[in-house]
Amino acid sequence: MGLELYLDLHSQPCRAVYIFAKKNNIAFEFKQVDLSAGQQYSEDFGKVNPLRLVPALKDGAFTMGESVAILKYLACKYKTPDHWYPADLQRRARVDEYLAWQHMTVRYQGSRIFMFRVTPLLL
Template structure:
């Protein structure tokens, strides 16, 4: 039976779940939740998860939020290839180490740069102080350095010779500031080579399909409904500025 996945591919965690499900032939129904229209606050979505964030999953009467939990659930339920979430204790610990760190590391800093560089000035029309942008870039560069030197090192992938959930979660986060027009791979040959290996392991067609909305974000924000987006303006500015 197909699971239901509630997704908006503007969201990095949603892209990781989408790619994983498609790559592993997981039977699923795509339920679009438009974040910028506030659909996550609707009555129907509240029945799926009181967290009111995407991604979310419904499998019969079982509902689940949080992308990492969803990825692990899908890997176990559909018996996906071992490399994604290895049975080997130390390899799994390496995956878990990255997944535990990334929330306050790469995810936090990549998202901040995306909002400060693109969404706040272009979609909300608010000027971003240079010192805020400089601090955000410093944090992002620090996280990218850690990704290279601590998590990737000289290995093909984070947990070893094969792609894992750690690599998948990392690449979708890195693509967020790319969507804001920042080439994070410039001057980082190790990171670029890893990106190429991850893209090849996923498959270029699927990779591009999942990321087309974020890669085209600079154009698509022009078509957003300003009246709906403005409802979130105070909360967004408080969070990022």
């Protein structure tokens, strides 16, 4: 069984994983999880990510969630070009620093803008 990525492209961390895999020509099966239809609560998806969040990954019997951890897994497993996740400790630490920082800053604030400014326009 090959690599499967469980995604809903309305989700920012899903888009990050999707773009990274595509950009690096990583072959995967796209498993759509429609959050608006509540598919994250299906029994099958619960076996992939018990936290019921996307993105999630299945690689053979191995499953995991969390976009940042998935990105690092893909970078290491598929040996993507060095600039993505450098072998050099300090250059890698810079990437890790950004990945740790973005959760509560760019992503969090971006989600709030979407929730409070964009969503009302769609209602």
